[in-house]
Amino acid sequence: MGYPKDLLSSRAVIKHGSFAIIPPEGLVNNVIPNFEKCTISIVASPKLGASFVQYLVDMESEGKTTSGFGGNGIESFIFVREGEIKVAIDNDEYELTSGGYVYCPPTKKMNLSNTSKKSAKFLLYKQTYQPLEDHKPWVVVGNINELQEKIYDDMENVTIIDLLPCDLAFDMNMHILTFKPSGCHPFVETHVQEHGAYIMKGKGVYYLDDKWTPVKKGDYIWFGPYVPQAVYCVGREELSYIYSKDCNRDVEL
Template sequence: MGYKTNQIGYTKELLSSRAIMKRGNYALIPPDGLVKNVVPNFENCEMTILSTKKLGASFVDYICKVLPNGKNVKGFGDEGIEVFLYVVKGKLSVKTDDTETKELSTGGYVYAPAGVKIYFENTSEEATELFLYKKRYQELEGAKPYTVIGNVNELKSQAYEGMEDVQLVDLLPAEIDFDMNFHILSFAPGASHGYIETHVQEHGALLLSGQGMYNLDNDWVPVQKGDYIFMGAYSLQACYATGRDEPLSYLYSKDCHRDAEI
């Protein structure tokens, strides 16, 4: 079984890792040490499974490297399961059960509601990296989510809670039909959250750029581009950006628009 970073054989360094696992609370998963997983229907794809219920998440996240001629022709998604695909880097041909084939590039994404599958193929000569997500849809009377296809580079950002050096982009409509959303938060070097958050929502976050310090349940943890963070319900969370040349930016999911269950 190969590693996500294709590091094999003996390391020249000490056996160590920045990974932190506190099941049901939070996790930091750096690229080093991630293994490749075999997932049915993903042909010529290097898959790594991130958050699952075994970690304490109510969703599943993946990193997927789609090699040239890699594809999923049987579909990602199922009855009762909503899915999301984001192109971290590269190009991909994508379609759903209710849309025609579209060409997505870096920053492109697709949301498919429960019962609608996503199909894709890499027809380029370079590998394409994807972030994938699935969750059981929490139904609400009268609510009917729909397929959304877009590119974050075409969306307008807004100041996060009045802070101009922290920018937020919403990838899905803020409508009650959807029981989740995806966002990208970007912190200029030196910027931070305005306070340490405590809330019922869970997050799965992939760091797209930069470096920073992240407060995870009051543990300050250094993070950087390529890291993945799981934040469980009520896990304290906040960050500030360090580094010099680029913002700390991350893509993250959030459950929303539903009451708590008894």
């Protein structure tokens, strides 16, 4: 990038153990074993206070993982933002395009590769699975462009898409929440669940803890448990983000 043209500044807001807003301008590349021809930023981890790890990945043409991702009690998830990615699990292969995703259960590993001529951008996620007796999750493959939006909490200008089944076998879910201009949450939420959210389009003003902060496309937000949260969509474009949620489990003591 060379020398700065102005005073150094950042929109990042980091409150360890509480919440974080991470804009794309401050991301750096993390070298991670078993990923070839990839630019990777770790945007959420236990070092921040999260119970999961989330990555923003740019995989070049012919990029790949050289060993499986996840498994051994770790569930994983990939969502393709741009380009094409091939996902291999056991003897099955899945060709993902923009909007495509795969959930991989904790008993299996996924291998990723980019066999196209263009780079691909995707979100990658992993967390320790919390087993539930007589319930076992399975591989889930889909594309958000083929899923139906549902009205969110009786609000005509806010919609939600569930990416994973609402089944007790799953201790997590992924959703896409979309707000039309002037749309907002119906109330300020305060709950035990934590989220990791990537803003795919639009602009908004997010209420986190006790402060309203502007956010926009490309920002990543981590929400810790019990942090009051809500958003207003601002501007002329829809605000839309994909976010993770822990669910279907009691709190362990």
